[in-house]
Amino acid sequence: MRIAIVDGYTDEPAGLGVPPYLGIYPRYAYGAIKKANKSAEVFYLTIDDLRATFEGENGIATRNKTPNFPETKKILETADVIVYIGGLHTPGKYLSAVPSQVDEVAKFLKPFKGVKILGGPAFMGSAHAGGTKVTSRELLLAQTVFDHIVYGDLEAFLFDYLQDPKDADPFRFRDYAELRDYAIIGAEVVRQFPDFPDFVIVEIETQRGCPKAMGIGGCSFCTEPVRYRTVEDRPVEDVVAEVKALYDLGVRHFRVGRQSCIFSYMARPNGRVPVPNPEAIEKLFAGIRSVAPHVKTLHVDNANPAVIANYPEESIRIAKALIKYGTPGNVVAFGLESADPKVAKLNNLNATAEETYEAVKILNEVGGRRGYNGMPWLLPGINIVFGLPGETKKSYELTFQFLKRLLDEGLMVRRINIRQVVVFPGTPLWHLRGKVKTEKHKRLIQHYKYKIRHEIDLPMLKRVVPVGTILRDVRAEVFDNGLTYGRQIGSYPLIVGMPKKMPLNRFYNVMIVDHGYRSITGIPVPVNVNTESPKVLQYLPGIGKKTAVKILSKRPFRSREEFFETIGNEKREILEEAITL
Ligand code: SF4
Known part of the structure; x- marks a missing residue:
């Protein structure tokens, strides 16, 4: 059996799989295939391999002129199964690898005979820019090209499919007990990643679902609680075993980023703000370092600032553990989204501006020191979403003033990410879609983006990395x-x-x-x-x-x-x- 995995790259609220990141989906898919059929030949291709192979042939300019896998066409021609992984929910700016969408990959894959399976967040559609509404168009197109669209977990589907196609349920989710072997066996696919071993960073999963959403419901725009209605924490031993497998293969860059809030790992549910569990996080990162002593990068991603502001003692312990076991240049992205309390209420946002301010201060105190790679050890990032229902001119000003306060008080923020809201079907925002302000406030949004870039970002960058660093x-x-x-x-x-x-x-x-x-x-x-x-x-x-x-x-x-x-x-x-x- 020959199986091709085509990685179209993924970017979601709590997970990244755009090179140099190798995301969780291709690894788990590879592991599930190999567990079901040890002798299967599994080929990992990237969308850039396909672009270079097929667009190059037609004389169309490609982003990467040479396929990393020169055998791409032959692999697809002889594959019994072709698995496409994609989905872009939080579009960003990408330096060298650009995520795909179904239109693009459909064009490449249509001529091939193998059974075609679509997995990853692509079934909810993709947004290639902020300020858009995702329609069912992509899904309808996918239905004409793919034999199976997986709405649940791709790895669960693939495992079942390879046992007996009749038993495969595209809506089935696996739990962490089932994932354990897939993740460990799947580590091996990293060997086929184009820039392995020096230039690959792997995204590691610790939790799925959102603890805040479990307490009071999700933020209006977010797809995470739509996909995962409960919260499940991955056992420390399983995370460590996967890291060990990857490290033993030669991976040296890790981001423990596949979770909505690293400070909420193994936290006790408690309404809006879960109670953090520093012991569990210390155990997790100590365990990772014990099997990966010479990592070059050990970073994290998202955190809920409300958790840090409401539980400062526990959170300081957690931040210290991230520094003790991690590497400098680490960033914890805070989802403030809007500093306007009215917008926060209407969109059920997770933290207030005051809580975010407190959390920024705490991280600056613990993590602001410069590390050996030239970057401060651990800094906050701030995520802002423009165009949310309820926004008025004042909302933009409040958000700007919030950021200005951080700047004026000498605090450091590594990055301010401003996105325009994307409306996904199934999210609470879908019902409020008539009130989305991205069109109506187009000029205001442009104005405030410009103002933040010039008046906040520039002086902030000068503070974070002064001339001479x-x-x-x-x-x-x-x-x-x-x-x-x-x-x-x-x-x-x-x-x-x-x-x-x-x-x-x-x-x-x-x-x-x-x-x-x-x-x-x-x-x-x-x-x-x-x-x-x-x-x-x-x-x-x-x-x-x-x-x-x-x-x-x-x-x-x-x-x-x-x-x-x-x-x-x-x-x-x-x-x-x-x-x-
Ligand atoms: S806090 Fe809000 S944005 Fe973050 S994962 Fe939960 S629902 Fe999504």
Whole structure:
């Protein structure tokens, strides 16, 4: 039996599977297939393999010119089963890999004879931009191309299907006991990931469902409680066993990000705000580190700020555990969505502006210190959603003023993510869809986005990574228009533009020399002052055009002393580590 898994990439409120992330779905699918049929040949292809293979043939420009899997066409021709995984619920900006949608993949897969199965969040549709309403169009199209659409858990369906197709129920969910083997066996698929082993980060699941939604219902727009109506915490031993399997294969970057709130892992239900369980989280991360001692990245993702603000003692213990066992540059994304209490009430949002402020303060106190990779250890991120029902002009101003307060009080926020709300069928927002404000407030939204980018993001970035900071292990990923773009591997890494052509897929240490609204400019260090181009030299802090000319006229320098005497010894402190001869 030959089976092809096509990863169209996934992005959901509580889970990411867009490269360099390898998400949970392909891994679990692979594991379920192998558990059901040990001798099955399973091929992992990405949507970029298909784009390069088929669009390339037609002479259409592709994002990646060469398929990572040159045998793509042959694999699809001979596959008995083709499993497509996709679904984009929280669209973002992607640096090099762009998620697919059903229209695109349908075009590629239609000619092949194998049984076609669609899994992942794609059955609810995909939103390629904020401010849209997801209709049933994608699902209708999917029904014409795929033999089976899986609404429950893909891995459960695949396991049953391979035992006996008649018994496979596309609505079946598995529990964590069933998942255990799939996750461990499925780790092996990482070997087929295009950038394995150096440039892959795996998303790890600890919980499904939303504890806050269990207490008082979900946020109006969110798909997580629609898919998972109860909350299930994954046992520590199972998470650790999966991490061990991945680590033993060579994976060194992990994000424990597949959960709605890491601070609510194994928490006690308690209405709106569950009571956190620091012992369980310490046990979880200590366990991970015991089997993966030399991880390069161990990050997390979402947290509910209401939990942190209402249980500060427990939350400080949790934050300290994330720092003790994790790695710097870690980010906890807080879903504030709106600082307007009226909007919060109408949309059943999870935290108030005051609670979010308290949570930001707590994380800054515990995690604001700079770590060995150049980034602060653990910072909050803030998620904002524009266009929610109930919004007025005042709502945008309240949200802006909330962010301004954080800035004015010297606090750090790693990232402010502003999305326009997407309406998904099945969510409470679907019933309020006539009141969504993305169209009506189009100009207001644009205005406040611009204002936040300029007046908050820019000074905030300057605070988080001041000029002269050296970020370690920045992977060069894309070259475009004279700039090489790179980022560290982790949760919400900063995108660094380097003003020269650098060999891609290598790690560099980069000195930050300038700031944009959402990205930064950096130059790879150390810079050889005897050979570097004047264009790059003048980016160094304290070296403008004039000093660059002076450097050129005095080259070659025979000692560092000679160099610093030429440019001024007062610059030595900031440039000491940045130059070489
Ligand atoms: S807190 Fe709200 S946005 Fe977050 S997972 Fe729960 S329902 Fe979704």
